Amino acid sequence: MAKELTVGIAGLGAIGLHLARALDQGVEGLKLVAVSAKDQAKATANLAGFRAKPALVPLAELAALADIVVEAAPAAVFEEVATAAITRGRIFVPSSVGALLPRMQLVDLARKTGARIVVPTGALLGLDAVRAAAEGTVSTVTIETRKPPGGLAGAPYLEINKVDLTAVDKPLLVFKGNAFDAAQGFPANVNVAAALALAGIGPERTMVEIWADPTVTRNTHTIRVEADEVRLTMTIENVPSLENPRTGKITPLSILACLRGLTSTLKVGS
Numbered sequence: 001m002a003k004e005l006t007v008g009i010a011g012l013g014a015i016g017l018h019l020a021r022a023l024d025q026g027v028e029g030l031k032l033v034a035v036s037a038k039d040q041a042k043a044t045a046n047l048a049g050f051r052a053k054p055a056l057v058p059l060a061e062l063a064a065l066a067d068i069v070v071e072a073a074p075a076a077v078f079e080e081v082a083t084a085a086i087t088r089g090r091i092f093v094p095s096s097v098g099a100l101l102p103r104m105q106l107v108d109l110a111r112k113t114g115a116r117i118v119v120p121t122g123a124l125l126g127l128d129a130v131r132a133a134a135e136g137t138v139s140t141v142t143i144e145t146r147k148p149p150g151g152l153a154g155a156p157y158l159e160i161n162k163v164d165l166t167a168v169d170k171p172l173l174v175f176k177g178n179a180f181d182a183a184q185g186f187p188a189n190v191n192v193a194a195a196l197a198l199a200g201i202g203p204e205r206t207m208v209e210i211w212a213d214p215t216v217t218r219n220t221h222t223i224r225v226e227a228d229e230v231r232l233t234m235t236i237e238n239v240p241s242l243e244n245p246r247t248g249k250i251t252p253l254s255i256l257a258c259l260r261g262l263t264s265t266l267k268v269g270s
């Protein structure tokens, strides 16, 4: 039988709490042992009904307790969680994937420590096909993201450029550029573009459009890949989560599926 892996989760919000609850229900091969939260009282209340209560520890201590460290916190604390996990040689599963792009030295560190960085598909789709295409010759990769204007509120790029979305009544293109710049300008909104870039042809060549679109109720991402061997066109329409409308409800489910793939005997998809 495959070895059971212990899991620690940084952040108990839209992603982390759902993932923690699912793990607590029992998932073969995985055991939730530790979580980290900003609001200790809220976290204690959220964990009250758990069958097996995980330890509530500071961010940097997750890596001491768990084989797998899932980061599900704001991008601002990404480096702290990532560095602790990778230094200890753990399996690090980031949600704030955009924060990885300017910190690719963490991949070199992981090479030295034996850690693995496993980027989940998250709120996106089709990264298996994009990775396969990238083994051949890819000419272009684009992603078009459409979110209800409220799902983009607070993005640094909008604040710096003084873009006010409160009165938007028709689709507005708010950003066009590469995935690296998109991730810097919209750290809480386009982690999907960062994951796509890492799966395919990198953050400089992966092109991103972000639309504030009052005609959509779902966070919608369309990927287009043109390669010698294949053409891909794929769309995902995510139901925004109640806790954080920027985050689609599929995200914790995708991370759970990713974690299962780390231990399961039968694994489907590349």
Ligand SMILES: NC(=O)C1=CN([C@@H]2O[C@H](COP(=O)(O)OP(=O)(O)OC[C@H]3O[C@@H](n4cnc5c(N)ncnc54)[C@H](O)[C@@H]3O)[C@@H](O)[C@H]2O)C=CC1
Pocket: 010, 011, 012, 013, 014, 015, 016, 036, 037, 038, 039, 059, 071, 072, 073, 074, 075, 077, 094, 095, 096, 097, 121, 122, 123, 124, 187, 188, 189, 191, 192, 195, 243, 244, 246, 247, 248, 251
């Ligand atoms: N990879 C993907 O496809 C997706 C990634 N994301 C990203 O995942 C991350 C988490 O997203 P959500 O769960 O929706 O965010 P959220 O805001 O609902 O939850 C984050 C949690 O982290 C907690 N937190 C903040 N500072 C902390 C600290 N110092 N220590 C411990 N906990 C702390 C907050 O209190 C909150 O409970 C974000 O960076 C988000 O942009 C979101 C959606 C899709």
Ligand SMILES: O=C([O-])CC(=O)C(=O)O
Pocket: 123, 188, 189, 190, 191, 192, 193, 219, 220, 238, 246, 247, 248, 249, 251
């Ligand atoms: O669509 C979503 O659920 C979230 C999203 O775009 C991201 O953070 O990349």
